[in-house]
Amino acid sequence: MPALLLTPLLVFLLAFFVLPFGVMLYESLYLSLVQNPAGSAMTFANYTKAFGDAFYLRVLLQTVALGVAVTALALVLGYPVAYFLARTRSRRRHVLLFLVISPLVVSIVIRSYGWMVLLGRAGTVNTLLQALGLVERPLPLMYNWFGVVVALTHVLLPFMILTLASVIEGIPESLEDTAAVLGAGWWSRFRHVILPLSMEGVGAGVTLVFMLTIGSFVSILLLGGSDTLVLPLLIYQQITLLNNNFAAALGMLLLVLSVVLLYAQARIFRVRGAA
Amino acid sequence: MSTAVGRSKMADVELRAIAKRYGAVQAVADLDLRVEPGQFVSLLGPSGCGKTTTLRIIAGLVRPDAGQVIIGGRVMNDVPVHHRGLGLVAQNYALFPHMTVMENVTFGLRMRNAAPADIARRAGEALEMVRLTGLQDRYPRQLSGGQQQRVALARCLLVEPAVLLLDEPLGALDKKLREAMQVELKSLQRQVGITAIFVTHDQEEALTLSDRIAVMHQGRIQQVGAPHDIYERPRTRFVAEFIGVCNFLEGEVVGRQPGAVMIRTDGGALVAVGADAHGAPAEGVKVVVAVRPEKLVVGAPGTSHSPALPARVEAVVYVGTAVHYHLRAATGERLIAYRQNDAAAPVALAPGAEVVVSWPATAARLLPDVSG
Amino acid sequence: MGTGTTRRAFLRALTVGSAGSAWAARLAHAAGPNIVAGSFAGVWVDGLKAGVIPCYKRKTGGDVELVVGTPTDFVQKVMATRDRPAIDAMIGTDADVFQNAQLGIIEKLQPAKLPNVAGILPIFKEPYEGWAFGFDGGRDGVTYNANKVKNPPKSWIEFTERVAKGEFGRAVLYPHLTATDGLAITWLINRELGGSLADPSPVIRRLREMKPYITKFWTSNAEPGTALTSGEVDIAAWTDGRTFGVQSAGNRHIQFALPAPGSPMLTICFMKIKNGSDAAWEYLNCAADAKNQALWNQYFPGYYMTHQNNDYPAASREKQDPTSLDRSFKNWIQVPWKELSRLRPQWMEAWTREIGA
Numbered sequence A: 001m002p003a004l005l006l007t008p009l010l011v012f013l014l015a016f017f018v019l020p021f022g023v024m025l026y027e028s029l030y031l032s033l034v035q036n037p038a039g040s041a042m043t044f045a046n047y048t049k050a051f052g053d054a055f056y057l058r059v060l061l062q063t064v065a066l067g068v069a070v071t072a073l074a075l076v077l078g079y080p081v082a083y084f085l086a087r088t089r090s091r092r093r094h095v096l097l098f099l100v101i102s103p104l105v106v107s108i109v110i111r112s113y114g115w116m117v118l119l120g121r122a123g124t125v126n127t128l129l130q131a132l133g134l135v136e137r138p139l140p141l142m143y144n145w146f147g148v149v150v151a152l153t154h155v156l157l158p159f160m161i162l163t164l165a166s167v168i169e170g171i172p173e174s175l176e177d178t179a180a181v182l183g184a185g186w187w188s189r190f191r192h193v194i195l196p197l198s199m200e201g202v203g204a205g206v207t208l209v210f211m212l213t214i215g216s217f218v219s220i221l222l223l224g225g226s227d228t229l230v231l232p233l234l235i236y237q238q239i240t241l242l243n244n245n246f247a248a249a250l251g252m253l254l255l256v257l258s259v260v261l262l263y264a265q266a267r268i269f270r271v272r273g274a275a
Numbered sequence B: 001m002s003t004a005v006g007r008s009k010m011a012d013v014e015l016r017a018i019a020k021r022y023g024a025v026q027a028v029a030d031l032d033l034r035v036e037p038g039q040f041v042s043l044l045g046p047s048g049c050g051k052t053t054t055l056r057i058i059a060g061l062v063r064p065d066a067g068q069v070i071i072g073g074r075v076m077n078d079v080p081v082h083h084r085g086l087g088l089v090a091q092n093y094a095l096f097p098h099m100t101v102m103e104n105v106t107f108g109l110r111m112r113n114a115a116p117a118d119i120a121r122r123a124g125e126a127l128e129m130v131r132l133t134g135l136q137d138r139y140p141r142q143l144s145g146g147q148q149q150r151v152a153l154a155r156c157l158l159v160e161p162a163v164l165l166l167d168e169p170l171g172a173l174d175k176k177l178r179e180a181m182q183v184e185l186k187s188l189q190r191q192v193g194i195t196a197i198f199v200t201h202d203q204e205e206a207l208t209l210s211d212r213i214a215v216m217h218q219g220r221i222q223q224v225g226a227p228h229d230i231y232e233r234p235r236t237r238f239v240a241e242f243i244g245v246c247n248f249l250e251g252e253v254v255g256r257q258p259g260a261v262m263i264r265t266d267g268g269a270l271v272a273v274g275a276d277a278h279g280a281p282a283e284g285v286k287v288v289v290a291v292r293p294e295k296l297v298v299g300a301p302g303t304s305h306s307p308a309l310p311a312r313v314e315a316v317v318y319v320g321t322a323v324h325y326h327l328r329a330a331t332g333e334r335l336i337a338y339r340q341n342d343a344a345a346p347v348a349l350a351p352g353a354e355v356v357v358s359w360p361a362t363a364a365r366l367l368p369d370v371s372g
Numbered sequence C: 001m002g003t004g005t006t007r008r009a010f011l012r013a014l015t016v017g018s019a020g021s022a023w024a025a026r027l028a029h030a031a032g033p034n035i036v037a038g039s040f041a042g043v044w045v046d047g048l049k050a051g052v053i054p055c056y057k058r059k060t061g062g063d064v065e066l067v068v069g070t071p072t073d074f075v076q077k078v079m080a081t082r083d084r085p086a087i088d089a090m091i092g093t094d095a096d097v098f099q100n101a102q103l104g105i106i107e108k109l110q111p112a113k114l115p116n117v118a119g120i121l122p123i124f125k126e127p128y129e130g131w132a133f134g135f136d137g138g139r140d141g142v143t144y145n146a147n148k149v150k151n152p153p154k155s156w157i158e159f160t161e162r163v164a165k166g167e168f169g170r171a172v173l174y175p176h177l178t179a180t181d182g183l184a185i186t187w188l189i190n191r192e193l194g195g196s197l198a199d200p201s202p203v204i205r206r207l208r209e210m211k212p213y214i215t216k217f218w219t220s221n222a223e224p225g226t227a228l229t230s231g232e233v234d235i236a237a238w239t240d241g242r243t244f245g246v247q248s249a250g251n252r253h254i255q256f257a258l259p260a261p262g263s264p265m266l267t268i269c270f271m272k273i274k275n276g277s278d279a280a281w282e283y284l285n286c287a288a289d290a291k292n293q294a295l296w297n298q299y300f301p302g303y304y305m306t307h308q309n310n311d312y313p314a315a316s317r318e319k320q321d322p323t324s325l326d327r328s329f330k331n332w333i334q335v336p337w338k339e340l341s342r343l344r345p346q347w348m349e350a351w352t353r354e355i356g357a
């Protein structure tokens, strides 16, 4: 019976994960038809190119660095909001909840236009800074790493907040009350009670946001510049050039990164004393 | 006492005109309470009457809308929770699930940045005191309910709180363990000599443990007194009813005698109630007569002293240590009487038997009639 | 409809998600031969529905199911379904023609089935060596904000020099090499700088000098319009047709200049997919018709049509380049697409390493 209940999930995984993964693995072991119309034998050439070249490794490093930056920012910004969301008894809680998920409600294109209006050369922020006499020339806030990090943090923040909030909600308030009565100020309560007990949520949120960041593409395409080269962009370019095979090898690189992280998550983010 | 947990500060607690409202609910209203140093006081009342709210106001977890919280002579209203130096044991113990017993117990000391050696010594003593030695490396989920309870107590006592606040700390335990823990809790409190405020809705528990009981109803304190005082001399019908079981006869004062007042019940029976000369109500005043079931004497017709109510036995319930008679007076009132199952020969009364019910005038209480 | 066709349609639906609707379309119109064709999104669809598609319906009694996307999308779909392709006819840029030929996914045009192609101007069909014919053309040039840039560059070289000097500030858009415009312009500048097809290093070097002042290398053809009107940039390498679109939307200050020695020629071509339905020939023939092209041009004033008998709508005619109206095409520069599409991966690699994303 339990096995039967898992069937839809297994079919789903097979159709949308195992099969594409198989295709990707297969493709990555051949050379592109564009460059070799006659076809090629099975080869690791795509991998030796991806791993053996300092250029691609640098892109990989940049991708990871972007992931770390966005994840850290989302965690720091998201935690207080998640905490408030989990604890508030306000009747306007649903309004806050809506605000939190609002970035996901708006399409990527509209959201990006929003950022352009804010961060552009003639955008709100620069106009304001110039009007206040804080800067002479407009600051480059967009089409660079800054813009990418801001945009990605904005759209991925809901994932962090909702993941954290659901875990924090499960931590009895009586634990905080007791800690407070025992002499713990707000920082100690956070440091010794809430944070350690929400570690699983932190792990899930961090993994989720990191993986979404290193896989994200449209926001980077729209708000990034020539310096913001990351793996998904490289993959996109390869697909544009119809070199699906090298794209597949780069995709495997991204996948390996995610799997390593998932494994690490299960080991690092654990709550002590849990069953 | 020379143990680590024996250096209580023995503070007194005073609440002055405390009030707290949640939306439409007046959780606590105009509440005054004094707790003497070293006393064990229970807040007793039905669910939702404001016990927990009162306790949380004392702890500093809830800000009162009005009134003052004074602990050890100091007004605490603006002192944040973590600086009040109190101890709290909640109903579910609120043990930190990610900390071992040792880490739980030493939490308060660690928050105070006590010296590690000091922490270890005092924790050892505290664990010994609550008989948990050897379990210090376990996590809470690896402990029984009673053990968790004792960890919570030890954790709280280790910081030498000025006042121990307990919110139904025994509520989650089964009856046997609960009774054992009551004894343990009381002796621990005595031993440490700490002021304790104990919230419960279990009247028996309150009677057993408390030096004084404050009976609460709808956010207000109805009566404060020693357990026997509350039981024997309830001041309101609510208190009489909430503590133990009580018979009520509604009626009107029709005459006064030295040391007693004559009442004509609404059913028409004439009964006497012992009363002080000066406290007695005037003739014509509506009152309620309250008599505990164990004070009623049930006898064959014509055998008892007057005034007596003729009645009929409706049911007989045997409960082991006693027999409960459910009676219907000839004048219509329902009564219940207990007869101790003692060495004297049992009175053979079957349902349907005609009896007379009487009681010593001093055993009845005259209460104001608030219903009318 | 025979079982063979059904099975074929079924396989397509299974292999490519978007082909599911095509299968449904085929079943729904059993009357005539239905085909699936690739098109750009938006106004392009309206343009095709104005002339080309009604013509196909009239001639065959069948219908055209449009799959909307980019040429790369179409090629990826066809590659996944080579034997029973999900698409029967596609459009693409000049760069796509020889790449598709090399991949073996398109068929050579059959003149007997395409009488209208005889009327296509030679300049719009000869470069493709029989693999495709041009449907419409556009010019790449420099679009600028006339309020900020008083003296637009006279030549492509001047444009690159002035950008590299920071004369326009960090307010310049240049097309990415993944965009066909990027490939064409970059090739032309490389040639002007003395580079060759095999050696893009001169233009790469120049672009590195320009990079600090380039706000973004645009990838979507719509980006420069937004950036120019919002004030994000003051000058962009872009196309005339798009510029006129922005202009007529009330932005008089956005203007177009054609730098010397001229515009690299960019054409949207029609191609017939190998193994696709034969009815697609009729569709291609309708696209090579002067009247159908003119109907399409109503939606794209300022773009050039490829049939010799083309009669531009008035609004479009006034925006035409005189050298295309007089058919001398002096301002137009032929891009060696055949070689360039073969060398594109190398150019791309050099670009990615030296310039970035």
Ligand SMILES: Nc1ncnc2c1ncn2[C@@H]1O[C@H](COP(=O)(O)OP(=O)(O)OP(=O)(O)O)[C@@H](O)[C@H]1O
Pocket (backbone or CB within 6 Å): B022, B023, B025, B026, B027, B045, B046, B047, B048, B049, B050, B051, B052, B053, B054, B201
């Ligand atoms: N945070 C709150 N928000 C709104 N109403 C509250 C809040 N806390 C308590 N109340 C209300 O105040 C009243 C008193 O609650 P309180 O918890 O003090 O009762 P209690 O005597 O402890 O009851 P119990 O025996 O059920 O624990 C109740 O009506 C309760 O619903």
Ligand SMILES: [Mg+2]
Pocket (backbone or CB within 6 Å): B051, B052, B053, B167
């Ligand atoms: Mg309570």
